[in-house]
Amino acid sequence: MSLSKIVQAVFPFFFFGVSLFSQTGIVKGKITDALTNEPIPFANVLLLGTDKGATTDIDGAYEISGLEPGLYNVRASYLGYSGQTAYEIQVANAKPAEVDFRLEEAIKDLEEVVVKASPFRKTEESPVSLRTIGVAEIQRNPGGNRDISRVVQSLPGVTTTASFRNDLIIRGGAPNENRFFLDDVEVPNINHFATQGASGGPVGLINVNFIREVDFYSGAFPANRGNALSSVFNFRQRDGRDDRFGGNFMVSATDIGLALEGPIGEKVTFLASARRSYLQFLFKALQLPFLPTYNDFQAKVKYRINKKNELTFIGLGAIDQFELNLDANETEEQQFLLNQLPVNPQWNYTNGLAYRHYGEHGFWLFVLSRNMLNNEAEKYAGNDDSSEENLLLRYRSQEAENKLRIENTFRLGDLKFNYGAGYEYVRYNNSTFSRIFTSAGPQTVDYSSAFDLNKYALFAQASRKLLKERLTLSLGFRMDANDYSEEMNNPLEQFSPRFSLSYALTNRLSFNFNTGIYYQLPPYTVLGYQEDGRFVNRDNGIRFVRNQHLVAGLEFNTASDSRITVEGYYKYYTDYPFLLRDSLTLANLGGDFGVVGNEPAIPYADGRTYGMEVLLQQRLYKGLYGILAYTLGWSEFQDKNGNFVPSSWDARHIISLTAGKKFGKNWEAGINWRFQSGLPRTPFSDASSLVLNWDVNGRGIPDYSRLNTLRNNASNAIDIRVDKKWFFDKWSLNVFLDIENVTGNAVGNEQLILDRQLDEDGNPVGGAVIVNPDAPASAQRYLLKKINDATGTPIPSIGLMIEI
DSSP states (O other), X not given: OXXXXXXXXXXXXXXXXXXXXXXXXXXXXXXXXXXXOOBOTTOXXXXXXXXXXXXXXXXXXXXXXXXXXXXXXXXXXXXXXXXXXXXXXXXXXXXXXXXXXXXXXXXXXXXXXXXXXXXXXOOSSOOSSXXXXXXXXXXXXXXXXXXXXXXXXXXXXXXXXXXXXXOOEETTOOGGGEXXXXXXXXXXXXXXXXXXXXXXXXXXXXXXXXXXXXXXXXXXXXXXXXXXSSEEEEEEEOOOOSSSOEEEEEEOSSEEEEEEEEEETTTEXXXXXXXXXXXXXXXXXXXXXXXXXXEEEEEXXXXXXXXXXXEEEEEEEEEEEEEEOTTOOSSHHHXXXXXXXXXXXXXXXXXXXXXXXXXXXXXXXXXXXXXXXXXXXXXXXXXXXXXXXXXXXXXXXXXXXXXXXXXXXXXXXTEEEEEEEEXXXXXXXXXXXXXXXXXXXXXXXXXXXXXXXXXXXXXXXXXXXXXXXXXEEEEEEEEEEESSOGGGSOGGGGEEEEEEEEEESSXXXXXXXXXEEEEEOOOHHHHTOEETTEEHHHHTTOOOEEEEEEEEEEEEEOSSSEEEEEEEEEEEEEEEXXXXXXXXXXXXXXXXXXXXXXXXXXXXXXXXXXXXXXXXXXXXXXXXXXXXXXXXXXXXXXXXXXXXXXXXXXXXXXXXXXXXXXXXXXXXXXXXXXXXXXXXXXXXXXXXXXXHHHHHHOSOXXXXXXXXXXXXXXXXXXXXXXXXXXXXXXXXXXEEEEEEOTTOOOOOXXXXXEOOOBOTTSXXXXXXOBXXXXXXXXXXXXXXXXXXXXXXXXXXXXXXXXXX
16 A cells, blocks of 8 residues: 555545645845845846746845746855855745845956855855755654754764664763754753763753754854853754734644744844643653653744844743652552652743844844753652652752853955953752762762853954855864863863865866864852862863864765765774773763762863764755765773773764655655664673662662673654644644654663562562572572663654644
């Protein structure tokens, strides 16, 4: 039976009203100078592949009407400027598609104006390791669930951990090495149930309907983006509609959301959304032992004061609850999770103002923002909270950052400059009570900590195009410092130079290169750890982590909006925090729930990651699109003996294929296949079975003297997605079916549990068995056995979106 007939049988209403749309779609916008915001009159705008087009008026505005709903590529060009193309713009009858272009001046020659246009974004500062992802690519990605953290897993150099998490491991770096910016405002984390001290979580919190496009840097970071070692994400949101109020409603298998947008007077537009999950009901019905609930909120307000001044407010927040389902305690797997998982409420927010003032040759940008995280966790032995004697963990922590960044971007002749400064005031507090196992045996950690921190930065970058734009050079630097300690208070100690080069060997083939030194502050959990009332890690000389990058590659652009890139990279780390309690580097942690870095550390470990990436990317062309990526990579960090051993993110081989086809009557189908070599893991210590240890730890204890000497099985998963859209005069409807892990691939981690007597259904009925009851109490051991926490179940998701 064909896929179309299967979907028709499941969703008969898919085939209702397929001819009810009319050709009333509109594409409109403004074309301005990228640096001065001056309108560009009489510029040409074309819908590629059609005979539709327009010319901008004296105010730089254009409008193309009478369009059939669908996806269009929009091209803007003007003599003396480099042309731009906006890809896969969704046109509907419900509202105009607003596409603004900010064109950059091209270098003028006595004989001609050289204008080159690549279908893929490449900046002067970052000609290599930059990928731009459009909103259509995010929305239709099979298995992506409209989540940018999952979508980038289709790109080269991106390693994944558990299938249900969004940890981003870029080119072998740890999950805490990534930075995120939303309309120039830094957002510390973009996931629900965030791992404090890292950047991952199971569900993204950004509303992709507000996103215009995302720039993903896996190297060659611009100087105005600091405190990153592995990646930088720049999210650019669209503006709210300025003609009338509208919105969309979305419901899926996991959550429900509402978004509104529209004008507030003549100069102000807004976007606002809210979403709430109902996973707790689904998980309870499935008898899962944990009940997560997440809520998120997002807003953007833009005030166009005049053509030289504009002010933007952005807001992003989340409220998360993670409770236990104590009724789901029959199987060994359920009981294991109930004994491990804490109750974990969490909330966070980011608010920011970005003010732009345009001058004759460029613009000033002022960004003022505040973000805060409140993270709590509590765990009782046997989940019995009737007595404090049962308390195993009580954690309370807050991180608050107040930030100001000022930068100026301008052009003088052939030179483009960007320079600026930043200041941050940080407040951190932590109250920790925890019964833990260490190499010295069970211990109790009980302390409270708080500190204030002043951070400051200076940066500058200059770029120039030469040889009729065949050669592009960019040189920049950055310096960061703070008053946490003397080691960190001298900005010259964190001098961060960077250099990029791009040379067009032919009209389609270019060589790209970047090298730089980057610094990142260790997590606040590391900086704030105390013992006996003193900041242990400050006394241990903890300092910025240093990472030197070297990246080079070739890029070939074809005539059909596709490209082939080959890049090689080498990264060398120094001064990575080495955790003394478990004798391993912080770079091996961060891919799980909880908190990382909340323990003694020294700036001891070095690391290195290196490899090669190949990318074949085809933009939408005659109804087809796709990405094929292959990564061969190594990730190694020093162990306690100073030897380089594979890190937890040493995936070695990663292959990803994402492809799709647009059919008639607004049907679309896509498939995603991903293969990844097994990640390293550490075997358990024989001390795990000791009664004294198990009663405190409740799980296997890794033997870090044999760090990452084993590997999990390789993962091999397939996701599929089918979309059907209807376009009516005043509204549109999108219904989709998304199935993750169609093949039921199961890859997990080996765990230890108590080996108890089971009934006929395989559920434990007996108590823990001590194998040597006659031994002294300090030597008694439980009988343990191994299980695997893998979940190999296909996950279907059915959803619909209504836009008005």
